[in-house]
Amino acid sequence: MKMTTLAALTAALVLAGCSRGADKAPPPSGNASAATVQANAAFAATLPLAEPQGFEDAKRGLIARPTGKILAADGSVITDFDAFGFVTGDAPPTVNPSLWRQAKLNAQAGLFKVVDGVYQLRGFDIGNMTLIEGRTGWIVVDALTCRETAAAALAFARQHLGQKRVTALLFSHSHIDHFGGALGVLSPEQVKGGVPVIASAGFIEEATSENVLVGTAMGRRSGYQFGKNLERSAGGLVDTGLGKGVGYGSFGILAPTDLITQPSEERTLDGVRFVFHNVPGAEAPAEMSFSVPSLKLYGGAENLAQTMHNLLPVRGAKVRDALRWAGYLQAALDELGDAEVYVGQHNWPVWGHERIVEFITRHRDVYKYTHDQTVRLINAGLTPAEIADQIRLPKSLQAYFGTRGYYGDLRHNVKAVYQFYLGAYDGNPAHLDPLPPVEMARRYVALAGGADKAQAAAQTAFDQGDYRWAAELLNHVVFADAGNQAARELLARTYDQLGYVAEASTWRNSYLTAAAELRGGPPKRGIDRAGLIDVLAQTPIERFLEAMAAGLNGPAAEGKDFKINLVLTDTRESYVLWIENAVLHHKRAAPAADANATLTLTQGFFVRMMAGTAGAKDMLTSDEIKVSGSRIDLIRFLGLIDKAPGTFPIVTR
Structure with a gap:
């Protein structure tokens, strides 16, 4: 019974792409055909690829470059600072020359001084860690993806800037590459001791629930989006558009102590006045940008990056609202004040008020143009594929490197706008x-x-x-x-x-x-949940139960009427789970007297089960779990919940 419990419940939760010990992909052919060489040469002729401003900006303020590797506890490599050393010189025939330019810009890893009192750590992970100097220490904006990269980045900063403490932590939004390294920046004890953690309304709910229901599929597909298993070479992974690669290590989270709930709110953190702007429901369900007037600094979170973004990621997600996104960027222009420097949580900064205005304006208009022209052609009766093949950005937007499609893609975004309004069906009854x-x-x-x-x-x-x-x-x-x-x-x-x-x-x-x-062939192993235990500990039990319901094998459950009590002893929570009409329901309630069985355990043990760190021996010997009632019925109930290993084929069936 207890092995079945483990197998069933560990199927209930995954976050996208969190496996470390992944299969290595066979190498690509590495040979560009004559047609590919010709296509890339023609593409290069359409853009001023030698334009120097981006390279000047990406290198500006460099203090020091890291070397070597960031390792996980098991010795596996999370970040290798030398892995992309081949990204130099002219584009090889196996890489689009515009993407090669972006890859070279993102290869500028290190500690950078942005302006007096503001520093960034770039290249330690896919995102940036921004440090703002307060009266007594560092105000940290975003904590990267995992504990290891965050701790390494902060240690590198202290090595070169001095041993300052962290006096506040800000989460720009609810995606794991911006909060997953929280425990490498602050401990829960420091937060309990009064160090503020600031985020926007809904952050913890969105951060812990994202990918729960369809995380297995998202995780599988995210390996495609980020090229996780590809070799680092001119024939393989050269970039992700937002940075070099994702840090797959130990993931954690800290619950915010202060939420931004209004469109704009002010806070003074360690003597520094911040103006926060709440911008949910565009790039992320919970997101905030900010201004620091005394530093003439604007932080754009991830509504802005040095690339067109996704309205629908290749890995999958809920479709994003292009019109709302454009509206937030217009608001950013209105809120900009006399800002002289923009920092983002990916890529490199922009200096100069006029250049910042241009940067935001171009991004605003990319999303607005994509939205408006897609809607125009929807109303003309065109299908998603037809619209994607027809729409071209105006030359003023095509020529601007900061909004080219290195991470998002216009054709994919067009289909996202169509789906946002009309769904995936194109109207043709066939x-x-x-x-x-x-x-x-x-x-x-x-x-x-x-x-x-x-x-x-x-x-x-x-x-x-x-x-x-x-x-x-x-x-x-x-x-x-x-x-x-x-x-x-x-x-x-x-x-x-x-x-x-x-x-x-x-x-x-x-x-x-x-x-x-x-x-x-597809990967031999699915997602490793062990690194998620610190995130799972903050996840409401209801999210797990919703995922269990989504894993119920409906045909096999037809005619079944099991009722199970779930009791968490340490949190004093109690749930009743029951199957009705081949649907698994749950409610928070006292144990039902007519339940087939009662599963009693601690929340901590439940979380370890979700992470896969509680094995069969633990379940047989632990005093944190017990079963009363019919063990056979509990086995049958749990046996109805499918376990999805996350290794399904995509390009074959």
Whole structure:
């Protein structure tokens, strides 16, 4: 019974992409075709790639560069400061030249002085840690992704700036790459001792609940978006658009002690006056930007970065509101005052009031143009694919490097706007009830005259540089027969070329990861939950129970009427779980007298189960858990909850 309990409950929660010991992908071909070389050369001719301002800004204020590696407790490498040393010089033929420029800019890792009293640590993780000097110590803006990178960054700053204490911690928004390293910055005891933790309303709810319900799928797909398992090379991972790579270590969180709930609120932290601006529901469900008038500083959180952002990430998420996003950026212009420096929580700063105004204006207009023109073409009857192929930004926005699609992509964002208003269905009744992908693939391949003919047509398209059509044909061939190794290799080579010409890092990483999995198969291991234990401890029990309900195997549960009590002894919480009409419900209530069984345990043990750190021996011997009632019924109940390992195939079936 207790092994079943562990298996079932650990399936209830994951956060996207949190595995450290991941499978290494087979290397890409590393060979750019003649068509790819020509396409990248033509692309380079359209942009002033040697424009020096970005390089000056990315290097400005450098105090020191880190060397070596940041390691996890088990010795695995979280950050290798030398891994991207190959990102120098002119773009190789296997990388879009515009993305190569962004990769070189993001490769500027180190401690930087922004202005007097303001410093940034960049390149330790995908995001930035910003330090603002207070009267007695550092006010830290964002804590990176994991404890290890945050602690290393702060130690590096103290090495060069002095042993100052942290006097406040600000979370700009509710994504884990900005709060996951909190315990590397402050301890819970320091917070209890009075060090303030500031965030916007809804932060802890959003930070702990994001990805709970569909975290397994998001985690699997995030490996594509960030190229997590790709080798660091000119034929593999070169950048993520927002930074070099994500720090996959030990994740934690600290509950805010002070919430920003109004559109604008002021706080004085360690003698420094901040004006916070609440901007929820655009880039993140809970987010805030800020101004420091005395320093003429504006902090844009992640509504602003040195790249177009995602309205719908490749990994998946709830669709973001482009119109609200543009509105917040107009508000930022109105709130800017006499600011002379912008800092973001990704990429590098912008100096000079006029340049900051231009930066915000261009971002505002990218999202507004994308929104308005997509809606115009929706009303003209065009489908998402048609709109994505038709919309082009005006030249004034295309030519601005700060809003090019290194992380987000215009074509993907267009589809997000369409989905935001009309959903994924394009209105064509033929698409109301299409065949499943494998069955459709088999029929298309048969219609083409068999796999050999379809593959021959794909080879012709590949040879002509028509990679989109080659991918379409080969996708059907591989779905129809996943064992067709020749088709898999040709599709992998096709994805290589699509990756080599992609300006968006998220597209490049997705194509190259797909190619690697065609050659080597999906990952052997799913997400490692052990590093999440400090985040799970802050997660409301209801989120776990909602995820359990979403894991219930409906067909298997039909006709079942189990009722289970869940009692948490240390928090004195009690829940009743029951199945009705093949749906798992829960409510906070006293144990039901007619329950089939009662599972009694501590919240701490429950969290360790979620993290996978409580093993079978612990469950057999621990005095933190006991079962009363029918153990057989509890086994049957838990056996109805599917365990999703997160290793499902994506490019084959």
